[in-house]
Amino acid sequence: MSKELWEAVWFLAEVWRKSPVVRDMSSQLPKTARRADESNENGGVATALQNLVAGFGGMLHPLMLGSRVPICLQQAERFGIANVDEVDMRSWLSAAERVEAAHRSSMAWFRSRLYGYPMLRVPQLARGTSLTTFEFTAHFVWPDLERSIGLQFLDSPQRVAEILRIDDGRGLESAARGVARALEDSSEYREFARSGAALTGSDREQLGTAKRTLRDRLVPEAVDHYEPTLALRRAEFREYETLHSVDDLSGEAAAYASAFMGVVRLLELVLADVFGELVCYGPPLMVSVSQVEFPGNGPYIEYLLNEDEGGPWISAGDLLWLPDSHVADAVRVERSTISVRDEADSGTHRQVAQVLSGTAAAWPS
Known part of the structure; x- marks a missing residue:
């Protein structure tokens, strides 16, 4: 990753940290509570979240809490480890949901800077893969709807300042555009553009066939047959079938699909994992x-x-x-x-x- 991309991500995170919504959410996160009070005896939402982290671990990404915590709470209540005042939790969840919505809107716009968007021909975006499913997945999903609303024509993410209640909307938009410029200049975005421009008619046909075949392999009945209930095994099946489909590609079609996964890894590391830590917990x-x-x-x-x-x-x-x-x-x-x-x-x-x-x-x- 380049110095310019890290600078842009740092600046955007600093703008987000000024949001009262972000402060409301991050103040109750277990790591924040521990740093403020190592005994972590402040109870309430922070303690409930700590219990969830102990039980569900990696499912609770700081930028997915709005959607993941309610699911984990339902499971935790069965074992009596989620005793928390409902009003307090509902208030905290409102902030977490806003942070997640703002992040999803931002990620969608950063993706729209890709070459050829919204016509991304990669098999990985077939219906039912780990990048498109609405079941449990470790990824930040790429919904079909996201690619049908003209994000490529916008000069900044939609409604993020409003969602996060940030007064300096222009500063936020400027920071987001700085990240977008650095992404477009990254080796991952440039390689995806190169491979996309090099596709021939036969390459596009090969990609289309792979995408349709993968979609058929991942219909709900097929996933249910492999694993009817366990979320992690269902996710593993989606990953396996996707990797198998991509491995069958050749030539520029294979290079295009591989370059796409380079973009996915870049976005998830820089603008989900690292950005989430900077926003929620501050500097290293x-x-x-x-x-x-x-x-x-x-x-x-x-x-x-x-x-x-x-x-x-x-x-x-x-x-x-x-x-x-x-x-x-x-x-x-x-x-x-x-x-x-x-x-x-x-x-x-x-x-x-x-x-x-x-x-x-x-x-x-």
């Missing part, structure tokens, strides 16, 4: 680490958190600065493992994180 934390390693050839770092760095409270999703690691850029925690030898042992906390290349030059530390 500065922490001390030791036993630093660099596994594999990818942009990852592995390290041991020093004992005075918050123990288990630093977890997957967190953004960190690691001055002891000789890595100048910020990192995003991907995985945490706590090892305990006996009852007297406080344990060691080892983490794997993705290095966010370019952030050192773009973000204040």
Whole structure:
């Protein structure tokens, strides 16, 4: 990722953080509550959300809480772990729903900057895939309706200032346009444009056939036959069938579908995962680490958190600065493992994180 993209994302997140709606939502999030009061005994919504995070973990992305928390609450009530005042939760959910709606509107507009939009020929957008289903999915979905309302003709996302009650609407629109310019100049957007322009008639026919075939493989009856109830297994089936369909492509059609997934990964990392952390929790934390390693050839770092760095409270999703690691850029925690030898042992906390290349030059530390 480029310095320009990280700068633009930081600036947009700072504008969002001025929203009273964002403040209302983020003030009750478990990580925010823990940082304010490490005993986390303030009860109410924050404690209820902490219980949900313990039970449902990765399902609760900070920018999906408006839709995910009600579903998780229904399940949690069966086990008696969601005791919270209904009025308080309803008030908090109202803010969470607004934040999610504003983010979905923004993501839809950023997607509309893609080459060829709204005629995206990729099989991954067939009906029923993990990118289009309205069942559980780890992705931020691309609804068909989104591509039929002329977003490509707008110069900024729709109604975000109104939804978030941000007074400086022009500043918000300017910040969003800055992100869009940086996205359009990214290697992922440019590769998708290159591969789209290179498609021949036979390539387009190949993509169309793959999309129709995948749609037929993912009709509700087929998914039900594979797994009638368990959400994760149903999601795995959608992913498997999509990967199988894409793997059957060849030539520029394959390059086009591959470039599209590069765009999906870029948007979800930068404008969902990282942006969500910046908006909801603020700048990266500065922490001390030791036993630093660099596994594999990818942009990852592995390290041991020093004992005075918050123990288990630093977890997957967190953004960190690691001055002891000789890595100048910020990192995003991907995985945490706590090892305990006996009852007297406080344990060691080892983490794997993705290095966010370019952030050192773009973000204040």
